[in-house]
Amino acid sequence: MTSTGDLSILLAAAAAGDRACESRLFNVVYAELKRMAAAQLRHERRDHTLQPSALVHEAYIRLLGNTPMKWANRAHFFSTAAGTMRRILIDHARARRARKRDGALKRVELEDHLDAVAVHDAEGLLTIDAALQKLAEWEPRQARVVELRFFGGLSVEETADVLQVSPKTVKRDWSMARAWLKTQLDAQADVR
């Protein structure tokens, strides 16, 4: 297990652009988030009131504790974490869809990813993901806002902080993107 100290170095390096460190960081965060999610599902946290938006924040604390760091690195962490969360969910959604299509449970290579994690609304998540990819081509900042807010669970202020834009911009980005994503979801639902 990477120590907090190591991780913050890793983070700093990744934020500075070191590719190798970036992917190592990703793996660490990925593993942590998945672990947390799985733990949640196994009711290890029954006694705590669920703070669903705080998975990413929790991961942050677990991985990095109270280590003081530059905002650029913190921002980088959250970006990564949000992206990681997205990956986790989409991976699972794909797996679900594959299972459904095949009609029967196929306990194949997919299994090692899954643990006991599964997703609600796989189709919805996949729609969002695909739509987000398109959005990223047209307006990358808006797509990042969605990723940070929806997948990362960040607030408007936090998102503004990470992206270094005004909260108003974030709100507008979010509101429009959310509306557009909803129309995409509705279109998907109608074709059921």
Added chain:
Amino acid sequence: MSAERWRQLRALYDQVLDAPASDRARVLEAVAASHPELHQELIALIGADAAPDSLLDSPVARFLAPALSPGDTLCGRFVIERHIGSGGMGDVWAALDSVRDARVALKTIRPGLAHDERLWSRFKREIQLASQVTHPNVCRVHELFEDQGVEPPRLFFTMELLDGETLAARIQRTGALPVSEALQIVRDVCAGLDAAHEAGVIHRDLKPANIMLTRRGDSVRVVITDFGLARPDAVSPDGGADGSMAGMLMGTPAYMAPEQVRGLIAVRATDVYAAGLLLFEMLRGEPPFRGISTLDSWMRRAREGPEPLAHVVPGVTAAIDDVLRRCLQYEPDRRFQTPSALVAALDRRPLPGRKTFAAVSAALVLVAAGIGWNLRPQTLPREAQQWYDEAQAAVAEGAAVRARNAMSHVLSAVPGFPPAHALLAEVHLELDMPAEAVEDMARASQLVADGARLSSTDRLYVTGMHALALRECDAAVTVLRTRASKNDAARAYRMVTAARAMERCNRPDDALALLAQAAKVDARNAAVPLRTSRTAGRRRRYDDAFSALRTAETLFRDRNNAEGRGEVLLLRGTLLAEQDRLDDASAALNAALDLASGLMDERQQLRVLLQQIIVVRKRGDLARATSLAGEALARAQRSEFEPVVIDALFTSANVELVQRHYDKAEALLQDALRLAQRQRNEDAVAGARIRLATVFVPAGQYAKAEQELSAARPFYVATRDTRNIGKVDALSGQLALNVGDYPGAAAAFQSQFDSASKEGDPEEAIRARSDLASALSLAGWYTRALADFGAAETYYRSTKQPVLEAYARLNRLDTLSRLGRFDAGEEFTRAATLAPASAPVQRYALQVRAQDALRRGEPMQALTIAEEAHRSGQTAMWIDLAMCLAAARLQQFGVSRDACNRAVAAVGGQASSARWLETQLIVAEAHLWLNDAVTTRQLLAGASVALGTRKESEDKWYYAALMAASAPRDRWPAVGETLTRELDQVRLKLGAGYDGWSQRADVRALLNRSDIKEKMRHG
């Protein structure tokens, strides 16, 4: 979509959201014009913005809540078997219900949905209602569950497990369906809708994706799913989380009815619209109203009907096109009102009674097809006749909504029957929708012009209703009174209609006479006594009204007619409230409300509620009245009955007025006015204007009040509505009094009196006389005023209204006092004992006594009375003024000056009010006695302008005398001449009473002030 387009779209989106809320619709339209290709996207965006529930609002970790897997057990009862699909709301699973040992579909509910309190409670209610629907064409919904075994608890509900494909999938697969199959599917869908409507559920989201075609052996079972569950009501009451648009449409526009898009509430006819869309799509393979853009397709919907399919799709007949056109009418009222009416039209069958089906006869087909009319006058097929009779009875009994529903059955069965349209017009008049009534009659007339043959009875009816709708009263009444030669029951109903026409033409006495005759024609007809009680109540013949109500109640009870009983209770409560018998009124109204709730009659509930608010207000619980009024208004606005909204606005405004919240009251009434203008309801427009005047007058906005009154009066004159003419006059009189135009006020009150006498309303007449007397008295015509006050006193004594009698007597005695006839001295006290419990009367009595004492030259007594009142905690202008003047006469400088200052401070600066003028003059006199002529002159200077605007005032001589008493020598002889002139005026007004008046101690004292006589001698 490209990056460029997205940027454009973003810019437009920002533009719309940056506009203030009231402007947004306009901006949106402007955008539609300038960027039509983006308009559809933009609308969808704005609409989606407002949606409170979306995947994207759920914290993402919620998605990681343990998913169900086959083998999982929920609530220890449901065993998951396999995943079926994902819906807008959550996932659907097939499961085994181990308790019932049957397979069910299990639908989990996305956590986001349960977060919103409002949505959630509505959702639960929908499930509850839907679970009561048992019909083969409706997907059975079982129950809502909460699985506590996981964190967070998982919500789901169970429903029937269906196996098949959706209609959407089927159309996608095979294109348009064969006509017979499409018709059968729509019949089944309508059957299911009917069942749901009976249970009180409207689908609101009917579309091919929500229709399942399940296989049952060889046959197909059509099942409607997702009743109103996935979609909250068409309007989101407040904006989205980011404060975005309120009230915008949500979801896919393509399948929504116009009223849903416009943000109005969904009604049964909304589902009918959707059924029409369904039928079209099945026949054509694609939905109707395809336009180049969304805007284009919306314009088509509003302006045109659907594309005719008769020559485009083989097998589709003109009749089917007719049905489609009717289903897809823009206004809900013009569609089939129920799904079964749609089916009946498709099958061209007369509408069956609730459970039975009738055979189709050749004659019926002919009638429906409009052939053969030229041979005999048109009559109704038997089933339609039953509905027609039902409608007629309902109209007469005042159950307008029931009548309207019955009429829709008639009209869908036989759309070309003029008397049916005439009856519908009658219904609309009962519902306070006069503009619709006119349209109904236009249709009826058109049918007659096109060659419909009517029996003579029916022709009279249609002609009479036509005249009535256009307010040609005399013609209407003459025609409608003509005897119908059918059976007694029919004759009695016609007489009730004629009586209602008379009432509408403001001839209530004629109406009562006719109703008395009707009672003899058919003693079992409950509509007659009901109508009688209403008319008698209007004329304040309460005994007659209550007795008629008792009769009506018995008759309704015998027939088990709950609506009629409810109407009786409402009317009884209303009349009791008028008589201030508030406890009894409450009891009756509560019972009425229970009945109305039981019948789920929203309109009736609202009418009762509005009446209850009046009772609460009369009890003095204004806070409660205000909050109830707010609730009623909100409910009324949600209902489909626009006239009720106007009534609710009137009631709310009245509650605010009583609390002197003039601005609020005005705002509500302006809303009512606009609404009434939009509905082209002239009665309501005039009503709103009068009420606005009643707000403007006490608020001091006299010009505005004048404006409203002059706008309202012509309408009432034209409709010969003497009662309301009287009301306008009463307000005009008040207005005139307030601005000091006493002759004008007197004229207005005289006119009010004339109207009331003509109307035969003695109560109103006496009120007018009292006000007239006040105006006369203020103008100095004491002798004339005396007679009128006396008449009022006598009247109130004979009608046993002690409080009003006391006031009238005190006014009379006060007038005698002004005339210097003090032989009624101790009577003041006796007058007060008429109504010992009424504090206002007691206060008024003290006031009159004090003023009388001053006139008699007994300032000591006046001072004592004033001090007594002051000590007992009363605060009123007259107390200070009495003390000011009395103390001055007694040379008690300190007391006088304090009292005078208090009075001046209290009256403030409203120079236009009569009070202000009175204060100035009295304080001026007081200063005269305090030998402070300088102040007197100052005060008089201030008063002169105000007095100049008064046309005829009892104070003119007073002012002149004070001027004369305080004027410096160089103002003589001018002031002396003025005084002489004014005294001549008084002599003119009082005639023989002048001597008594001039011998009044206070008058003598003022005139005899040596200065005056001296000056006059030297003048």
